Amino acid sequence: MQRLLVAGVSIAFAIASGVGSAGAADKKVLAFVVNGASDFWKIAEAGMKKAQGELPNYDLQFKYPEQAAAAVQQRVMDDLVAAGAAGIMVSAVDPKNQTDHLNKVASQTVLFTTDSDAPQSKRVAYIGSSNTDLGKEAGKLMVKALPNGGKCVGFVGLPGADNARERIEGVKDTIKGSKVELVDVRGDEIDQTRAKRNVEDILAAMPDVSCLVGFYSYNTPRIYEVLKEAGKLNKIKIIGFDEDPITLGGVKEGSIVGTVVQQPFEWGYQGMKLMANYIGGNKSGVPANGIIIVPGKVIEKANVDDFMASMKQMLKK
Known part of the structure; x- marks a missing residue:
């Protein structure tokens, strides 16, 4: 299956950043919903915060369900939809058994997946690792x-x-x-x-x-x-x-x-920008099969110092 490959911060698709200014009440909400509480997600959240600086017309929100359970995650997404969220990116807890609910969400807002895909759902695209x-x-x-x-x-x-x-x-x-x-x-x-x-x-x-x-x-x-x-x-x-x-x-x-x-920073940064771009009418960043791969890396003793230094820099943003 053909996949769009994304390497580091050099993204193959074009992403238009938000322009102009808007009052807080006019901002559309884009939410990143994770599968449970873990320090891993702080890296993705840092990426989302960088994207926020480039998307002034949007209010980007990071959501941690209080429990790693499909029902809890679904409630979080239902609340976001009820509040009028323009888009949701989610790492599904149980993709196979959540398909019907994810389809319901997708019928009411723009739905992307990350980290753990739900390929049988009507999500627009998956951005994450293979x-x-x-x-x-x-x-x-x-x-x-x-x-x-x-x-x-x-x-x-x-x-x-x-x-x-x-x-x-x-x-x-x-x-x-x-x-x-x-x-x-x-x-x-x-x-x-x-x-x-x-x-x-x-x-x-x-x-x-x-x-x-x-x-x-x-x-x-x-x-x-x-x-x-x-x-x-x-x-x-x-x-x-x-x-x-x-x-x-x-x-x-x-x-x-x-x-x-993996590169969760890119999921938060590029993923939010891609979703905003899609909502704004530019769908060129989404490949026909809806799969955008951000490659992983193998860290061993020989390259761990360099990687830790790059991590420190990312988390400063």
Whole structure:
């Protein structure tokens, strides 16, 4: 399937910034609705704040549901629609089972998806990562870290979300034929306490586990904490996703093999501008298949310092 590829801040589609001025009461609302509370989303929020400076005719709002549940997320979107929001960008908690509701939202406002797509819905476009490709990169790190093979266990927030399912599939495709096995994946519904307990349970049940994979941003820090408490750092390989400070610190010190990161700043920045442009009548930035890919990156010890410096700069904006 043909996809529009977006690299860094150089976007292939043309985006017109807002012009003129408007009073607060005249501003159209564009909302970014996430799937749960996580520090990961602060990066996307920073991107949205940059976009706000370039879209004076819009009021950009970032929404955190108080619970990582489809029903709660749906209520947030219903409230936004009732208040007259011109557009919503959402990382769907459970895309498959939310399709009917997402279609209802799409019938009343402009709907985009990010992070976790809902391809069966009537959303205008998805802007985010290819989660399958991210999973493949993680699989390469696993094979590299375990040349003689071994048993691995993964941890994820929402097993039913497209981003989780596709990452896991990408890992499995890459390790197929090697001696590395992904023997289990534990879900936690974006519950930090449960996420840590899942790691503790695996250590107790599987003394022969060779590597642990954190599929969501907060999973890798919980893995790191449990292994450190158990005195098993550097004895069990850790592979992560996303750019949590604990994860990056572990990569820097060598206790985490590497992490596969996305570019959530661009989702917030370019995504909001694209949505405003679309609402304004310029639809040229949306490809025929509605998929806009922002590539990920693999962060290892050799490039972690440069990446951390770039992160610091982005969060200043």
